[in-house]
Amino acid sequence: MVEMLISVERRNLCPLKTTIFIICPKCGRKGKLGVKKKNAFGQRKYMIIHEDGKCYVSPLDGELWEALDRLYSSIRKT
DSSP states (O other): OOOOEEEEEESTTOGGGEEEEEEOTTTOOEEEEEEOOOOTTSOOOEEEEETTEEEEEOGGGTHHHHHHHHHHHHHHTO
């Protein structure tokens, strides 16, 4: 698996006010990891926000989505 995480910025040590900067697994550019609402199966849809647009990663993307889900879950739980 390719390393995606660049940095994590926390404000006031609150996990809800954490910005996750990653290398986009789809296009290879730097961006902020964002989360869309969960679908009917309880799965999140992720978006990587770049300076000039967004890339979306859904459960249909398989391994890319699984890697982002593990990364997001591990950072949000700490």
